[in-house]
Amino acid sequence: MQLTTSLPLALAGVRWRQGQQITNRNRYPDELRWLLDRGSLTARLKRRAETFRVIRLASETRSIYNHERRIFASACNVRVHTAIVREVILCCDGHAAVYARTVIPWSSLAGSNRRLLTLNERPLADVLFSGCGVARGDIEVAQVRTSMPGSERLHARRSLFFPNQKPILVAEFFAGDFNFCTTEE
Numbered sequence: 388m389q390l391t392t393s394l395p396l397a398l399a400g401v402r403w404r405q406g407q408q409i410t411n412r413n414r415y416p417d418e419l420r421w422l423l424d425r426g427s428l429t430a431r432l433k434r435r436a437e438t439f440r441v442i443r444l445a446s447e448t449r450s451i452y453n454h455e456r457r458i459f460a461s462a463c464n465v466r467v468h469t470a471i472v473r474e475v476i477l478c479c480d481g482h483a484a485v486y487a488r489t490v491i492p493w494s495s496l497a498g499s500n501r502r503l504l505t506l507n508e509r510p511l512a513d514v515l516f517s518g519c520g521v522a523r524g525d526i527e528v529a530q531v532r533t534s535m536p537g538s539e540r541l542h543a544r545r546s547l548f549f550p551n552q553k554p555i556l557v558a559e560f561f562a563g564d565f566n567f568c569t570t571e572e
């Protein structure tokens with residue numbers, strides 16, 4: 388089974404930190420306003436862009452990374468080795484703004500959660516933030532290298548969501564030229 392990503396990111400050794408435990412908030416104030424926001428990222432991107440589009444890169448069964456296995460084990464006591472991996476690019480006005488990777492354990496696909504398999508180019512936020520909303524776990528943050536040697540690090544965050552009380556893991560990686568300074572709100 389493939390242990391891989393279609394995203395231009397080096398995901399193997401990412402070290403995630405609890406967002407709430409960041410003590411020095413002066414270092415990345417604009418970035419942290421995006422990283423720690425618990426609302427819909429899709430909705431926020433749509434507000435600032437004229438056009439918004441999801442490009443689906445992958446939606447298939449894959450082995451998942453150790454840091455992903457660990458969060459399912461520690462936060463939900465669920466053992467996951469292979470899962471459905473959905474990878475997308477969120478594009479604003481024709482530019483890649485955010486890369487997103489969602490890990491969906493097979494055991495989380497009961498009932499209406501099966502619609503997660505047929506999202507295609509519709510945003511996952513349509514499921515997670517519509518109606519009465521879905522529970523969300525703590526946000527973790529990291530800096531992640533792109534897959535080119537010596538290249539920059541991207542700001543990233545991840546959290547578990549619990550549609551129908553079943554865990555899925557959503558990680559979002561902001562493009563290197565993403566404009567965190569915003570006046571849209």
Ligand SMILES: C=C(O[C@@H]1C=C(C(=O)O)C=C[C@H]1O)C(=O)O
Pocket residue numbers: 426427428429430441473474475477485487488489509510511512515557558559
């Ligand atoms: C979780 C959200 O959904 C976004 C949409 C995604 C998708 O379509 O696969 C993936 C991650 C998020 O960036 C959100 O909008 O906050």
